[in-house]
Amino acid sequence: MSHSILDESIASHETPGTQHFRPFAVTPDLQAEAAERISHYPSNKRSATLPLLHIVQQRFGYISAAAIDWVAASLELEPIKVLEVVTFYPGFRQAAPGKYHIRVCRTLSCAMGGSHELMERLCELTGIDRSQCDPHHHPIAVSPCGNFSIEFAECLASCGSAPVCMVNDDFHEGVGADKAGALLKSYAP
Amino acid sequence: MITYTKPPHPREYRLIFKNVDREGWDASIDCYQRDGGYAELQKAIAMQPKDITEEVKKSGLRGRGGAGFPTGMKWTFIPPANTKPVYLICNCDESEPGTFKDRYIVHQDPHQLLEGMVISAFAVGAHIAYIYVREEFPHAALILEHAIEEARARNFIGNNVLGSGFNLEIYVHRGAGAYICGEETGLIESLEGKRPYPRIKPPYFPAALGLYMCPTIVNNVESLCHVKHIIRMGGDAYAKLGVPRNTGTRILCVSGDVKNPGYFEIEVGKLTMRELLYDLCGGPKDGREFKAVIPGGSSAKILRCEESYTLKNVDGSSRQLAFWDIPLDFDTIAACGSMAGSGGVIVMDDTRKMSWVLNNLNTFYAHESCGQCTPCREGSTWMKKISDRLVAGDATAADLDTLEAIAYQIDGKTVCAFGEASSWPVEAIVAKFRDELLADLKGG
Ligand SMILES: Cc1cc2nc3c(=O)[nH]c(=O)nc-3n(C[C@H](O)[C@H](O)[C@H](O)COP(=O)(O)O)c2cc1C
Ligand code: SF4
Ligand code: FES
Numbered sequence: 001m002s003h004s005i006l007d008e009s010i011a012s013h014e015t016p017g018t019q020h021f022r023p024f025a026v027t028p029d030l031q032a033e034a035a036e037r038i039s040h041y042p043s044n045k046r047s048a049t050l051p052l053l054h055i056v057q058q059r060f061g062y063i064s065a066a067a068i069d070w071v072a073a074s075l076e077l078e079p080i081k082v083l084e085v086v087t088f089y090p091g092f093r094q095a096a097p098g099k100y101h102i103r104v105c106r107t108l109s110c111a112m113g114g115s116h117e118l119m120e121r122l123c124e125l126t127g128i129d130r131s132q133c134d135p136h137h138h139p140i141a142v143s144p145c146g147n148f149s150i151e152f153a154e155c156l157a158s159c160g161s162a163p164v165c166m167v168n169d170d171f172h173e174g175v176g177a178d179k180a181g182a183l184l185k186s187y188a189p
Numbered sequence: 190m191i192t193y194t195k196p197p198h199p200r201e202y203r204l205i206f207k208n209v210d211r212e213g214w215d216a217s218i219d220c221y222q223r224d225g226g227y228a229e230l231q232k233a234i235a236m237q238p239k240d241i242t243e244e245v246k247k248s249g250l251r252g253r254g255g256a257g258f259p260t261g262m263k264w265t266f267i268p269p270a271n272t273k274p275v276y277l278i279c280n281c282d283e284s285e286p287g288t289f290k291d292r293y294i295v296h297q298d299p300h301q302l303l304e305g306m307v308i309s310a311f312a313v314g315a316h317i318a319y320i321y322v323r324e325e326f327p328h329a330a331l332i333l334e335h336a337i338e339e340a341r342a343r344n345f346i347g348n349n350v351l352g353s354g355f356n357l358e359i360y361v362h363r364g365a366g367a368y369i370c371g372e373e374t375g376l377i378e379s380l381e382g383k384r385p386y387p388r389i390k391p392p393y394f395p396a397a398l399g400l401y402m403c404p405t406i407v408n409n410v411e412s413l414c415h416v417k418h419i420i421r422m423g424g425d426a427y428a429k430l431g432v433p434r435n436t437g438t439r440i441l442c443v444s445g446d447v448k449n450p451g452y453f454e455i456e457v458g459k460l461t462m463r464e465l466l467y468d469l470c471g472g473p474k475d476g477r478e479f480k481a482v483i484p485g486g487s488s489a490k491i492l493r494c495e496e497s498y499t500l501k502n503v504d505g506s507s508r509q510l511a512f513w514d515i516p517l518d519f520d521t522i523a524a525c526g527s528m529a530g531s532g533g534v535i536v537m538d539d540t541r542k543m544s545w546v547l548n549n550l551n552t553f554y555a556h557e558s559c560g561q562c563t564p565c566r567e568g569s570t571w572m573k574k575i576s577d578r579l580v581a582g583d584a585t586a587a588d589l590d591t592l593e594a595i596a597y598q599i600d601g602k603t604v605c606a607f608g609e610a611s612s613w614p615v616e617a618i619v620a621k622f623r624d625e626l627l628a629d630l631k632g633g
Contacts, residue, residue, distance in 0.1 A: 040360040042317070043274070043401055047362075049382030054324075054363055075382070088559075090386040091366030092326040103325070107286045108487060108549045109444035109535055154368060154553055155286035155487075156325050159533070160451045161446035169327040 012064045013094045017096035021061035026070055030059065034074055034107035045075045049085050053092055062093040089144050090153075098149035104165040106152035111160030114176050121180040122150055147189045195387045198453060198469050204438045205301070205414045206454045209293045210449070216332055218339040221300040229420040233308040234353045235569055236516050241312035245416060247424025249436035253290075254280055254371075255486065255531045256407030256606075260416075264313050264406060264414035266338050266396035273403040277315035278380070278395075279306055281322045281329070281410045282364055282371035286487035286553060287533025289408035290440040290452055295329040299302070299336035303359065305413040307345060308420055310357050313406050318359045321376050324366045333361050368557040373407040374399075375559065387605035411440060435518035439532055444511045446477065446538035458518030465517060465538065477538040481621075482512075484522050485530025486550035488610030489552055498525045499562055527617075543622040544629045548576035549614065554611035565608050568599040584630050593619045 034052050041047035052074060056067045063086050072079040086092045104110075104119045123130055123141075126148040131143035142149040158164045161173035167187055175183060197203050208214045208224070221227070233241055246261030267275060279302065283291040294302055302320075310318050322330045337359050340346045348356045362380055371377040374393055375385035377400050392398060399405020415437060419427045427438045435457040444450045448471030455465075466472065473479050479494045497511045500521070515521055522529045537546060555573035560566040575592045578584040596612035596619070601609065619626065 040358075040362075044381065046382035047380055050363065050365055050379065053365070071621065081382075084384055085382070089324075089365030089367050091364070106549075107553055109287060111549050112445050112537070112541065117411060153325065153366070154556060155284060155288075157283045157289045157292050157323070159287050159289050159535070160442060162450075166325065171328075 012062065012094045015096045015142045015149075016144055017061065017098045017142045017149055019146055020097050020099045022059075022062045024056065024060050024067045030055070031074075038074070046077060046081070048075055049077070049082060050089075053082070053086060054137075057092060061096045064094075069137075074161070093140065095140070096142070097140055099147045099189060100149075100167050101140070102148060102150040102165055102167050103153035103156070104150065105154070105156045105158075105163060107155040109159035110155070110162040110164055113130070115163035115165070117177040118163050118165065118180060119150070119152065119176055121177040125180055125184055126150070145189075146186075148184070195449075195451075200460060200464065200469060201454050202438050202456045202459075203454050204430075205294065205411060206290075206440060206452065208298045208301070209452075210297070211567065214297070216297055216299055216336065218300055218336065218343065219443065221298075222394055226300055227304055227340075227343075229417045230307055230345055231303050231351065231364050232296055232583040233420045233455075234351050234355065238312045238314060241308065241420065244419055244424035245312070248415075248419040248427040249424075249434065250412065250419060250427070251414050251435070251519060252409055253411035253415070253439055253532065255285065255488075257529060260408060260412055260588060263396060263408075264309075266394065266407070267313060267404040268397055271404050274401075275313055275315045276400045276403060276405040277306065277310045277313060277318040278373075278376065278400065278405060278407045278500075279318065279320040279410055279413055279591070280371065280376060280407055281320050281326070282368075282376060283410070283533040284368045284371045285327075285533055286550075287442060287444055287483065287535040288412065288486050288531040289442045289444075290532060292326065292329065294410050294414060294453065295326065295333055299329075299333050300340065301414050301417060302333075302410055303336055303340050303346070305415070307340075307350065307357060307358060309406070309408065309413055309416050310359075311350075311353075311355055315406070316356050316358070319362045319380060319400075320355065320359065321362050321364060321370065323353045323364045323370070327363075330361050330363050337361070345557055367559075368553075368621075369559045369605075369607060371584060372607060374605065376407065382631050384559070386559055387607070389604050392461045398466075429491065431456045432516070432518055435520060437471075439529075441517065442536055443534045443536065444535040446474060446479070448474060455517065458516045458521070459519050461513065462515045462517065463513040465534070470536075473538050477540060479536065480539045480541060481537045481543075481630070483527075483535040483537075483614075484515075484517075486533040487535065487553065488613060489522075489530045490527040490613045491621065492525065492527055493621050496621075500524050542629070543618055543625050544576065544579040547618045547626075548573070548580045550614045551576045554607075554614075558607065558611065562603045562608070564599045565603045568595045569611050572611075577578075579626065579629055582629060582631060586627065586630060588621060589623070589626060589630075 033079045037051040038048045071084045126143040130141045133139040140151040191585045250260045251257040366371045370379045374388040380387040395405040519529045551573040555569040558569045596615040600612040
């Protein structure tokens, strides 16, 4: 590991969500899934950077320093080439989210439809204090119990059914603040 | 996903969205083939590739991703003496605020897109094609991968497609939440596994120097779907839809302050702004009045509903056109000082404060600038800070002038068109709503 770059302190930290995810580990099925993805880019392995990071995040919740090292080694890249991708894209996380990660659309049509009120209500109900989250990079805030985390996302391409949000991979439309409670209940731990 | 149970409006013309929200329709290949799907591929694969390009040129199809560039002409920019591999990329990043059409195509009618892509790949000589899907469409990525497997099992994709000797693989590539990946050269960098820093044109026009520095055709989801219908109808017949130079159908996505928001597929230029917002969208919400409209995604300049425009006729004379009478095509909206862009129509009524609207947009662009060029990186953040003050009632008149000056220092001075995308909304809102913004100033 090249710890000069992948210093644990910048690459990841504990959150209340950490309990829900296994620590990163290389297993044969992880390697098989990675090899299959890499085969989609016959002329340039580096193209598999995003796909491999997605595999990691899907399985382990976030992208740790060890995972960055593994992606880099799998693609024969310097770890910095992977770290710079992880830190650029808002979709990649370096710390564990909650068991259910909520993305509320912040952009114009949803804001007109009440998405900021939805955000406030969701925070109230989950006990999330967004002012406490790290303003650096793309902040996500995790509830004290670790079950929920939340962030604002930019336009989720469903502006006609504003306000919208995502919970993990599920999409929810027309979610006014009054529906926040019912939404959270449907994801009870 | 909400399916709009309402039937298409009588003024719609459903070509691409024929099967969207249709009763009894599903995303399977069986359903698609029962409806005649892949017949156009059978037809196209027996043609000469250059004849397919010729039909697309004749159709007059202009890209539906934002710039409205003629699709057939783009295809001919691949250097004739090229010996490198050619790639086709479908842009399914759909991230321009206000735009939500590609989402329905890929979730509900993935084979229409695949058929359009196979025909297009055959026409341009690509043997590998990628669909760049925004990360926030996780289900769409799975649906598309499943559809690719189905199509491969029937030999519409893979080696020796339908016995023609043509080989094609299509792969899904997922983004990771960055708007700039919708810009075609940023997309290509992202597909190469890098940060999506756009490349400067010239020389990096994708058709000449694209993915891995090979000729690459990047087209929007909706554009690629149209190719299938052009093959079915023939380029000349397709060109009869819509109006001259603005042919075919296009999907408009209406959001914001209207009674019935949603998507509407119309013949380009055959409807006016009034018909769209009153007849199709049911007018303003009760007790409110329309104030302003962003006609083509958040990057398009805002139009005030009481405006009118002086337009040049072909014979050199000029005429007045009121906002409500603007026909929804590419050229007229451009002549009115905005753009048809991605087809995302965002409507604001008299309850909306323009300082608030401006600040929402500035926040978006400040967040999404890739940071590669100074005017865009510094300017977008600076504009956001000023509009933060405007919303808080802490801005001064000098701030408004600074805001305008920053916008003009970004516009036209950056690597990619994000510079225009972020400065146009500011330029237009400050110019058109100056009085309203002045009233919001400190002590104003
Ligand atoms: C900042 C920016 C964002 C863009 N986002 C998208 C997008 O999300 N989807 C898209 O199809 N085109 C987008 N485009 C346009 C693409 O660069 C490109 O022109 C388009 O994909 C070409 O396809 P078409 O000719 O079929 O329209 C964007 C352009 C810019 C400058
Ligand atoms: S204009 Fe903005 S988004 Fe485009 S390359 Fe420059 S910094 Fe990046
Ligand atoms: S503005 Fe929220 S989905 Fe587009």
